Amino acid sequence: MSLHGIGLILMAALTGTASVVLATMLVRWWDRRSGQVRPRLPQGLESSLKPMVLLFRDQVLVDATPPARALLDRFSAPEGDWTRLLQWIGPRFPDAIEALGRIDRLGRFESLGKTGSGSAALRLVAEGIDPGLLRITITDPQAEYAGIVVDSMSQQAMEEELDLLRRSLDQTPMLVWRQDAEERVTWANAAYLRKAEAQSAEPIGWPLPRLLDSPRPVPGAGTRTRRASLTQNGAVSWYDCHSHQVGDQTMMFALPADAAVRAERSLREFVQTLTKTFADLPIGLAIFDRQRQLQLFNPALIDLTNLPTGFLTARPTLFDLLDKLRELRMVPEPKDFRSWRQQMSNLESAAATGHHVEEWSLPGGQTYRVTGRPHPDGAVAFLFENITSEMSLTRKFRAEMSLGSSILDNIGEAVAVFAPGGQVAMTNQVYRNLWPAAADSLGGALACWQAHAEPGPGLEALRARLSGQDGSRDSGLIRGPGGQLLGWSVTRLPAGRQMVCFRLPDPATQPEAVDQHLLAAGAAT
Missing domain, CATH: 3.30.450 (Beta-Lactamase)
Incomplete structure (x- = not known):
């Protein structure tokens, strides 16, 4: 090929290259002038981006x-x-x-x-x-006009995490939904959608219906909680609704609370039953918590102590209540205020550590029994019982017993009463003076009589009568301590008791009995 041909080829190549460069420059100048810059996409990506x-x-x-x-x-x-x-x-x-x-x-x-x-x-x-x-x-x-290249491993991890979160929210039994500023439901999990479909007879659409009256979160106050009910087919379901502000949206979480509502209702009914029971009790009841603040009382407490109802409903402390009782003269008269405070402190500490009972003799002549009992969690309960009638009856009974004992001590016979089991139930002073080594049982009494009395038919007959071997004789004569002649008699009393009496025989009224005893004693010797 000649040099002329080669020159023509080079000139054509240069001319073509210059034309391409000039066209490219013109296109770029036109794009800059029109303000439309088309970003360059990676090869093969532009075809995959579809609207x-x-x-x-x-x-x-x-x-x-x-x-x-x-x-x-x-x-x-x-x-x-x-x-x-x-x-x-x-x-x-x-x-x-x-x-x-x-x-x-x-x-x-x-x-x-x-x-x-x-x-x-x-x-x-x-x-x-x-x-x-x-x-x-x-x-x-x-x-728009842009392609995004994503790492396949990162995208797979995000998709797996998203699928896990979506499945977790759809399988949870609680209702989860999101509301906007106008309280329109903008998202809900599967449990919420199932409840909404069950509530509506027609297919539901967007926006979804609101099922629960949920609490509104206060900005800066964190999560708020409220209990709400949902009625479905005549059955009422309860939920504990929690709200949390996320930007201009509000996330709602409703946890089933039927078990908690049933437990609270049972507890409330139980407390009402106890309250009715306490209201019918004649004993005053006051229960204090671990801070010694009144939590529960019954009407009998007002009747017994004359405390104002408003004072009790204000939940006073234990020492405030005791001070109020002192003002109303419903506590024993103390010698001074210091000893009174010490006595009340001892009462509180004794009641908190174990069962404690005191008897209060009030200035008005009444007698109250105050019982303190510890309760769980450091609480303490006090029971106020009017025992004035009981104490009067006890005093009367004791007086009658004392009178009976005085009468027995002043009669001329020695008397001993034995219980069915053989225990000594009662003796008088004459008996105790006659038999100085008196025992507390029938066996001991027989041994005492045998040791201090002379042997003879009368003593054997008394032993046989009391031991049940021979019940034909109810009286006789023995020679007692010091050789004195004593007449004995056995009398049956109610409830299986037996009374034994020893007395000096009267020769004027019973000469034959005395002579027979002397003859029997002489024959024995």
């Missing part, structure tokens, strides 16, 4: 791009693709549900979704193309 577009005719899906179909496949709704789309649109575009119902009049509607954490705001455009034909386009304004 999310759905085409509906009378709410029936006609066509959709692959990303839009993938979006609908994430939801399960037997009503159709339109309901699936509303389930996704409702939480993100609260105003779009109402606008889609008026799209025939609006013609076109555009909405910017709520900004989520870590993601850009989405844009929804709904256009009525023909009557009954609706096109919905969902785009990310910040991702």
